Amino acid sequence: MKKRKYIIGVDVGGTKTASGVITGNGHLVGKIVLPTCARRGRDVSVKQVLSSVSAVLERTGIGKKDLKGIGVCAPGPLDPKRGIVHNPPNLPGWDNVPLPAIIEKKFGVRTELENDANAAGMAEMIWGAARGYKNVFYVTVSTGIGTGIIIGGRIYHGKNGMAGEGGHCTINYDDTGGPCGCGNIGCVESMASGPATSRRLIKKMKKSGGKKSILYRLSGGDLGAITMRTIADAARQKDKLAMDTIKEQGRILGIWLGGMINVLDPGIIVIGGGVSSIGKLIFDEIRKTAYKSTVNVFAAKTPIVPAKLKSDVGIYGAASIVM
Ligand SMILES: [Zn+2]
Numbered sequence: 001m002k003k004r005k006y007i008i009g010v011d012v013g014g015t016k017t018a019s020g021v022i023t024g025n026g027h028l029v030g031k032i033v034l035p036t037c038a039r040r041g042r043d044v045s046v047k048q049v050l051s052s053v054s055a056v057l058e059r060t061g062i063g064k065k066d067l068k069g070i071g072v073c074a075p076g077p078l079d080p081k082r083g084i085v086h087n088p089p090n091l092p093g094w095d096n097v098p099l100p101a102i103i104e105k106k107f108g109v110r111t112e113l114e115n116d117a118n119a120a121g122m123a124e125m126i127w128g129a130a131r132g133y134k135n136v137f138y139v140t141v142s143t144g145i146g147t148g149i150i151i152g153g154r155i156y157h158g159k160n161g162m163a164g165e166g167g168h169c170t171i172n173y174d175d176t177g178g179p180c181g182c183g184n185i186g187c188v189e190s191m192a193s194g195p196a197t198s199r200r201l202i203k204k205m206k207k208s209g210g211k212k213s214i215l216y217r218l219s220g221g222d223l224g225a226i227t228m229r230t231i232a233d234a235a236r237q238k239d240k241l242a243m244d245t246i247k248e249q250g251r252i253l254g255i256w257l258g259g260m261i262n263v264l265d266p267g268i269i270v271i272g273g274g275v276s277s278i279g280k281l282i283f284d285e286i287r288k289t290a291y292k293s294t295v296n297v298f299a300a301k302t303p304i305v306p307a308k309l310k311s312d313v314g315i316y317g318a319a320s321i322v323m
Contacts, residue, residue, distance in 0.1 A: 004068040011314025012074040014090030019052040020315035026127035030060040042093035069322035070111040073119035119317030121148030128308035137266040142273035145189040192252040194228035214239040254289025272307030
């Protein structure tokens, strides 16, 4: 029998759903990106997911018999073992949707489900920055902070499939920056995500007037328009406020990662998401602080590196769980 050599990775997000066909050695043969149409409710958005799979099969000309499986990653909370997407805040109307079973029924191909940060960590281990490692702590820092724990080459799910919510560890119990999306106070997500960092910088600019900062010009005088990308651009132009803000973000992440090293003693820490593209400025600060904040005397040898898989990490991540 001919070996089935292709995998479909489906990355379901609040705004877009991307499906891609990947070979076993990590070559992306083709992909399709459709709007998820999340606001139009569950039936429409589930249909968009199915359409993206049909469309990518059509585009690449690959038949079902050549498929090893379909992997789906979606925002949590979800149950990877039972294959149920519970009720992600950015997929309104989704209430205990058995997405893999729906896909399997339509295409007749084995389908697996995983949360997006776990899946991205797995993809980094198979094709990305953590190749050759078996114990990996994966972090994504963008609008939120997601994490995935890989132990002995496998995703650690915990008893209820809910492990790896490392972004919601409280690191400052009397933080005044407002509650986290999860309802707690002082989670690392609510202190060091992209939006949290922009908010802190905007506050400082309002206090000082901030007209000297390049950021004032980059945002056209509209402080509300400042995002992590604007701050990174300003830091590249050596703007002091932007550089200080990024270093502070690095220190917060470093303190938290020091604690994560205490718990996990991982072989490598991979950081993805928008923040990972800032580069040396933030990574130097993260490493310095993390190694100082842990009791693990060997921690300075733990590599903390940027993710390798960039914009298609969701597709790779989803495909990796079928590998
Ligand atoms: Zn939280």
